[in-house]
Amino acid sequence: MGKILTKIGQFYLYGLLAIALSIALGIIWFKSNSGYRVRNGKVYFRTFDNLHWQFQSKEVQGANPTTIRTIPRSGNQYGTDNQGVFFGDVQLMNADPGSFFVLDWRQEYSRDADQIYWKSIPITDDVEHWEVLSQGYSKDRTHIYYGKTVVEGADPASFVVTGEGTSHAKDKNHSYNMGRRIN
Structure with a gap:
């Protein structure tokens, strides 16, 4: 009886480990497949829609397809080109791409020389x-x-x-x- 319980326990443990590993790999895959893409001379922001379990791409109006890049350590949510800064598919109004950086991507705070932003919204100029x-x-x-x-x-x-x-x-x-x- 003890060997049977041990086998059941091992099976249960391996099952939990497989589930946890699958979830972790899924999160990494979804994050790595999100971000900015250029197609047919236009910039798109690709993200995973948790509600419908599918990727969605939205055109980023005003983004320069030759200079767009994802900002490092931004959770693939922020991008910049030679003229502006973007959160997803939304341009941050009056943000300075030369001084812009992400402060805390998990809480979605960022800044440039003159403004603090939450997502794409300026919240204070007391930088x-x-x-x-x-x-x-x-x-x-x-x-x-x-x-x-x-x-x-x-x-x-x-x-x-x-x-x-x-x-x-x-x-x-x-x-x-x-x-x-x-x-």
């Missing part, structure tokens, strides 16, 4: 004092942000993210969850 916190939060001298949204009434001097793996935070006056005041 000197801005910093990424965690769990989607960031701050500058006067505001706390959750993604692109200003967390109304939050105090930057006392604000801390309290939940590891969650979006709970607090300052000297209130508690917050996902950028919303909860007390």
Whole structure:
């Protein structure tokens, strides 16, 4: 009986390892097949649609097919050419390709010499004092942000993210969850 249980346990363990390996390889494959592509003189951004389980390509309007490149360490989400910067298929308005870099691709923050961006949206021009916190939060001298949204009434001097793996935070006056005041 003990040998049978051992065999079943081994079979179960190998099955779990095979599933985990398949998921990891799938994620790597999907990420490596996303990004910017040039076809017939046009630039396209290719990404995987998690809802429909298929790749989608969208034309990147205004991108130069001879100079487009994916920005390193950007999760294949950001690109630049000789004239502009792109997040997916959207051009970041007034972004400077010469000074642009990705700060934290997992939280989708980036910057150039004059502006901080969340995805393709400028959120602050206080580049000197801005910093990424965690769990989607960031701050500058006067505001706390959750993604692109200003967390109304939050105090930057006392604000801390309290939940590891969650979006709970607090300052000297209130508690917050996902950028919303909860007390």
